[in-house]
Amino acid sequence: xxxxxxxxxxxxxxxxxxGAAAAAxxxxxxxxxxxxxxxxxxxxxxxxxxxxxxYSGTQGQLGAMLAIEEINAAGGIKSLGGAKFDAVVGDAxxxxxxxxxxxxxxxxxxxxxxxxxxxxGICLATTQAAARYDLPYVVDVGVADNIVTRGLKxxxxxxxxxxxxxxxxxxxxxxxxxxxxxPAKTVMIVHEDSLFGAGLAKLLNEKxxxxxxxxxxxxxxxxxxxxxxxxxxxxxxQNPDLVIPANYYNEYVLLARTMQQQQVKxxxxxxxxxxxASSYKFVKEFPEAAKGIMDCxxxxxxLSDKAQALKKTVEAKGQFFxxxxxxxxxxxxxxxxxxxxxxxxDRAKVTEAxxxxxxxxxxxxxxxxxxxxxxxEGAAPCNTQVQGNDIKVILPAKFADAKPMFPVT
Amino acid sequence: MLSPVILxxxxxxxxMTGAVYALIALGxxxxxxxxxxxxxxxxxxxxxxxxxxxxxxxxxxxxxYLSLFVLAPVFFALGYVLQRFxxxxxxxxxxxxxxxxxxxxxxxxxxxLLVNFRGDTRTIDVPYxxxxxxxxxxxxxxxxxxxxxxxxVVAIALWLIMSLTDTGRAIxxxxxxxxxxxxxxxxxxxxxxxxxxxxxxxxxxxxxxLMPSYYVNPGAGNAFVLVAFTIVVLGGMGSVPGAxxxxxxxxxxxxxxxxxxxxxxxxxxxxxxxxxxxxxxPQGLFGAKA
Numbered sequence: 001x002x003x004x005x006x007x008x009x010x011x012x013x014x015x016x017x018x019g020a021a022a023a024a025x026x027x028x029x030x031x032x033x034x035x036x037x038x039x040x041x042x043x044x045x046x047x048x049x050x051x052x053x054x055y056s057g058t059q060g061q062l063g064a065m066l067a068i069e070e071i072n073a074a075g076g077i078k079s080l081g082g083a084k085f086d087a088v089v090g091d092a093x094x095x096x097x098x099x100x101x102x103x104x105x106x107x108x109x110x111x112x113x114x115x116x117x118x119x120x121g122i123c124l125a126t127t128q129a130a131a132r133y134d135l136p137y138v139v140d141v142g143v144a145d146n147i148v149t150r151g152l153k154x155x156x157x158x159x160x161x162x163x164x165x166x167x168x169x170x171x172x173x174x175x176x177x178x179x180x181x182x183p184a185k186t187v188m189i190v191h192e193d194s195l196f197g198a199g200l201a202k203l204l205n206e207k208x209x210x211x212x213x214x215x216x217x218x219x220x221x222x223x224x225x226x227x228x229x230x231x232x233x234x235x236x237x238q239n240p241d242l243v244i245p246a247n248y249y250n251e252y253v254l255l256a257r258t259m260q261q262q263q264v265k266x267x268x269x270x271x272x273x274x275x276x277a278s279s280y281k282f283v284k285e286f287p288e289a290a291k292g293i294m295d296c297x298x299x300x301x302x303l304s305d306k307a308q309a310l311k312k313t314v315e316a317k318g319q320f321f322x323x324x325x326x327x328x329x330x331x332x333x334x335x336x337x338x339x340x341x342x343x344x345x346d347r348a349k350v351t352e353a354x355x356x357x358x359x360x361x362x363x364x365x366x367x368x369x370x371x372x373x374x375x376x377e378g379a380a381p382c383n384t385q386v387q388g389n390d391i392k393v394i395l396p397a398k399f400a401d402a403k404p405m406f407p408v409t
Numbered sequence: 410m411l412s413p414v415i416l417x418x419x420x421x422x423x424x425m426t427g428a429v430y431a432l433i434a435l436g437x438x439x440x441x442x443x444x445x446x447x448x449x450x451x452x453x454x455x456x457x458x459x460x461x462x463x464x465x466x467x468x469x470x471x472x473x474y475l476s477l478f479v480l481a482p483v484f485f486a487l488g489y490v491l492q493r494f495x496x497x498x499x500x501x502x503x504x505x506x507x508x509x510x511x512x513x514x515x516x517x518x519x520x521x522l523l524v525n526f527r528g529d530t531r532t533i534d535v536p537y538x539x540x541x542x543x544x545x546x547x548x549x550x551x552x553x554x555x556x557x558x559x560x561x562v563v564a565i566a567l568w569l570i571m572s573l574t575d576t577g578r579a580i581x582x583x584x585x586x587x588x589x590x591x592x593x594x595x596x597x598x599x600x601x602x603x604x605x606x607x608x609x610x611x612x613x614x615x616x617x618x619l620m621p622s623y624y625v626n627p628g629a630g631n632a633f634v635l636v637a638f639t640i641v642v643l644g645g646m647g648s649v650p651g652a653x654x655x656x657x658x659x660x661x662x663x664x665x666x667x668x669x670x671x672x673x674x675x676x677x678x679x680x681x682x683x684x685x686x687x688x689x690x691p692q693g694l695f696g697a698k699a
Contacts, residue, residue, distance in 0.1 A: 049528075050523060050528075051528075052528075054523060054527065054528025055529050055626070056528075057528070058527050058528065193673040219671060220673045221671075221672030222672065222673050222676060226426070226632050226633065226636075227422070227426050227664075229418075229426075229664075230664050230672070230675075231672060233418050233419055233422070234415070234668070237412075249530060250530050250624055250626070253530075253624065254624070260539055261538075261541060261548065262541075262547075262548055285532055286532075286534065288539070
């Protein structure tokens with residue numbers, strides 16, 4: 001284990017967490033041997049656990065570690081003689097540069113695959129850095145479309161990209177509105193001003209008018225924004241049927257709270273990748289402000305027993321079951337399935353196995369995986385709504401556990 | 410957009426937001442006026458105080474407005490100890506060293522908070538969080554109104570301390586002429602520490618006023634401190650009334666710019682004013698000519 005000890009503290013903690021398993025399989029005696037049967041498989045868990053994205057990063061890390069523990073406890077990778085996962089944990093420090101530095105370290109540590117990245121900006125940089133070493137990389141969240149359109153053979157994204165999510169969001173909005181007898185005609189968009197919010201606002205401004213909606217105003221704001229009163233007063237003055245927020249958790253919560261305070265009650269709040277809309281934390285802490293909010297976002301398959309069991313495990317740890325948790329949990333499962341089929345921890349073989357993946361035994365509402373240019377074609381978002389202090393899936397109908405309530409007021 | 414229906418609420422909102430900015434700036438300007446350093450740990454202190462306020466509410470059930478009376482003295486003591494036994498000795502008599510020590514303190518405090526409480530955003534839900542006063546044309550949020558009034562109370566109290574007490578006189582003496590004050594028998598390190606303590610207490614009060622309607626995470630304080638720096642320069646470095654007027658001005662400017670230019674550009678207004686002041690009146694609105 002001498003090579004393990006020479007690595008960073010974080011790495012050390014991660015490997016001790018995997019405890020006796022790693023020691024028992026005996027990396028001590030054969031560091032030079034090329035992956036003997038049963039030798040631990042090093043897997044990179046890369047998350048921004050410090051800096052502004054640290055909450056999401058720690059949640060993502062939690063999901064990945066839970067999956068690794070579970071797979072190890074169930075006997076590891078069978079086709080590799082029950083080889084266990086040995087997590088190499090890295091901190092991207094909420095910056096692309098921080099993420100790239102960790103990829104270098106993980107490559108040097110000899111990982112077979114990296115999972116994570118979280119933010120699009122980080123994922124763009126880390127996937128590229130990993131590509132230099134033909135190191136397979138599974139993007140956990142990063143929704144920017146160009147992550148998978150640059151022709152990088154090592155890059156795979158299990159979840160949906162921005163384009164797919166935005167289109168689904170529009171389609172579902174029209175469906176919900178039409179089914180309710182078209183009560184919503186006017187819209188105001190409140191978005192944060194980085195790539196995510198601004199890109200979405202642009203798309204909505206192009207597409208909403210073609211679907212019979214009138215966009216009254218599009219308001220952009222920076223992150224962080226300390227005060228939403230002026231924005232809410234503007235909304236109040238124009239009284240739109242629908243408010244579409246696209247921003248991160250803190251701003252989303254402030255916006256919803258200020259709307260409640262100023263007693264602004266549109267017919268619906270409909271968000272796309274809303275920072276807080278489908279967050280159990282928000283619903284628990286501010287049930288009144290969260291009531292009836294709809295969102296089109298990453299979501300687990302509520303009808304899957306495995307997903308519900310994982311939710312219980314996470315909640316028993318005192319954490320919220322956020323999308324970072326289940327997406328990372330699922331991504332580790334995807335890698336485990338690929339390793340099982342590859343029968344080898346060799347990077348080229350893992351990449352090949354990932355590319356030909358048809359994994360169906362997962363907790364997401366995606367169906368069997370099918371990668372085209374690294375993007376899982378089956379990946380799709382869900383539409384959720386806060387109903388009765390819980391978050392329910394209202395669309396797609398196949399996975400829904402509730403009916404839409406619209407208009408809310 | 411120019412209709413009074415929206416303009417007056419926006420102005421009121423700007424004043425109320427500005428009051429809290431002013432309080433944070435007050436602490437900063439006080440420390441600058443006496444110690445002649447920019448306290449880079451101000452934001453981290455604010456975050457720490459917000460966490461203290463959060464845990465007082467969550468674990469002991471103490472209302473933020475009550476914990477204010479506990480946290481202000483506690484943070485005064487904390488500031489005093491920090492300046493007397495950490496920042497002061499570490500600076501070896503050089504002002505610019507003090508600046509670096511506060512910068513280091515900021516890093517330590519922020520990361521200590523991050524290690525202990527993760528990057529999680531936390532909020533408290535007090536019963537009056539959504540209480541409003543109906544003015545007919547708009548709703549005034551009760552927590553913000555309380556904050557507005559409290560800031561003036563604190564400013565007046567601070568002004569009374571500065572002008573009526575011996576300590577206040579000593580602080581002003583040290584601010585004006587350190588050597589002269591020393592020759593009069595004033596214990597300068599003690600006065601430095603008292604001033605730092607007062608500045609930190611301001612931040613603790615601001616934290617308690619913010620928590621009912623804001624959130625805390627290990628970086629939350631920084632959002633306010635950049636604005637506070639601007640206010641200190643705008644009002645005149647070291648000037649207490651300058652910080653108050655400057656804070657209210659910035660609040661209103663931010664609110665109006667956000668209305669007319671949008672929130673993304675609203676921040677531009679603050680810094681345009683900042684640049685204009687530096688060009689036309691570099692000593693600030695209330696600053697004495699150097």
